Amino acid sequence: MLFETADTAEPSGQGLSTSPLLQNLNPEQFAAVTLPATHALILAGAGSGKTRVLTTRIAWLMQTGQVSPGGILAVTFTNKAAKEMMARLSAMLPVNVRGMWIGTFHGLCNRFLRAHYKLANLPQGFQILDTQDQLSAVKRLCKQFNIDDERFPPKQLVWFIAACKEDGQRAKDVQVRDEEGRKKVEIYALYEEQCQREGVVDFGELMLRSYELLRDNVPVREHYQRRFRHILIDEFQDTNKLQYAWIKMLAGQGEEATRGSAPMPGGSVVAVGDDDQSIYAFRGARVGNMADFVREFNVTHQIKLERNYRSFGNILDSANQLISHNNNRLGKNLRTEAGPGEPVRVYESTSDFAEAQWFVDEVRQLIR
Structure with a gap:
């Protein structure tokens, strides 16, 4: 697998050397920000300024006239990261960021379903179940249908349903291997019926129903493929099967994403991630x-x-050496210009409590 360096990356767009946006970027960041309008993978190590790169790329694409604010889809993994990105964009350019499609997978899918609630077979004011609401709904279901909650603990049923949805599977799609699996699928189906009847969706449903609407409705799919010319995904190593399928659908990649009389060419996708941080x-x-x-x-x-x-360097050298033992890495070595810093100490505790106590003692000594 070949990776570009700052020297081999193609320049693209206008005003590369004059834009204030590009000042103070290191060569690798500069190359990432000014990538041409094509698919790209940015392997961003910890503390390497990836949020700055993503935000600056969005601002640079708009400043150079390559895309309007409405033509960008930026996906983060936390609401905090999305807010930080919008705040930085507001400081960079005089643009109203609140109308832009920047947010988490679930936040963006919620917005999408609100706009197309009829096509998604949802009430206009559908409610979203949080984790505790979902658990309560499953408990209510178990009580209604006399399901043994010792054999089928509600919390485990919630995990099973969430895992199925993350794989893009409805109850009818799940492969049953034994009697226990058959019962879980039956409960999953009952749960789906209950949620539909009550006009509620859980977090997994936001993703799954958005994906299904894009897959099954050609005009809607082509509208968004036409709209989003630049798609940027943060923390790509943390995406699941359904989230990746959703990205492919919007980007016009794959057989299902290109069905229709006049399939649309999708926008460019820039994925930012670090396989060493996949946890x-x-x-x-x-x-x-x-x-x-x-x-x-x-x-x-x-x-x-x-x-x-x-x-500091000693910490990075230790981390690089430790992670080098992992198999199937895309490969990188973090470096710093901050100097070596203090030597790394290794402490082995006898328990989690002892570890926490040691940590507290260390902090107390440092703040004296």
């Missing part, structure tokens, strides 16, 4: 989405952000 496999994240993206989108522009602005 959410337990909740459905697929670090393999990064390699799939490179292959399926025929990505030719790949840039590594390896200069770290957060830590």
Whole structure:
């Protein structure tokens, strides 16, 4: 897998050397911000300024007239990150960022379904269930249908339903292997019916129903493929199967995304992520989405952000050495110009409580 350096990246757009937006970027950040309008993977190490790169790229695309504010879709993983991005954009350009499509997967899908609630078969004022609401709904269902909550604990049923939705599966799509699995699928189906009847959706449903509407409604799909000319995804290593399928649908990639009489060419996708920071496999994240993206989108522009602005050299050297033992890495080595810093100490505690106590003692000593 080949990665560009700042020297090999193609310049694109206008005003590369004169725009104040591009001042104080390091060479790798500059190359990432000024990428041409094509699919790209930015492998961004911890503390390498990826939020700055994403925000500056959006501002640069608008400043150079390559896209209007309405033609950008930027996906973050937390509401805090989305707010930070919008605040930075407001400081960079005189543009109303509140109307832009910048937010989390769930926030953007909520906005999408509010706009198309009839097509999504939802009431106009549909309510969103949080985790506790969802658990209460499953408990109510178990009581109504006399389901043994010791054999089928409600919390585990919630996890099962969420995992199915993250895989893009309705109850009818789930493969049943045994009697326990059959019962769980039956409960999933009952839960779906109850939510539809009551006009409520959980977080997984926001994603799944948005994806299904894009997949099944050609005019809606082509409208958004035409609209979003630049799609930027943060924390790409944390995306799950359904989220990646949703991105492909909007970008016009794959057989399902191009069905119709006049399939639309999708916009460019810039994915920013770090396979070394993939820690959410337990909740459905697929670090393999990064390699799939490179292959399926025929990505030719790949840039590594390896200069770290957060830590000293000794910490980075230790982290680089430790992570080097991981298999199937895309590969990078963080570096810094901040000097070596203090030597790294290793402390092994006897328990989680002892570890917490040691940490508190260290903090107390540091603030004396």
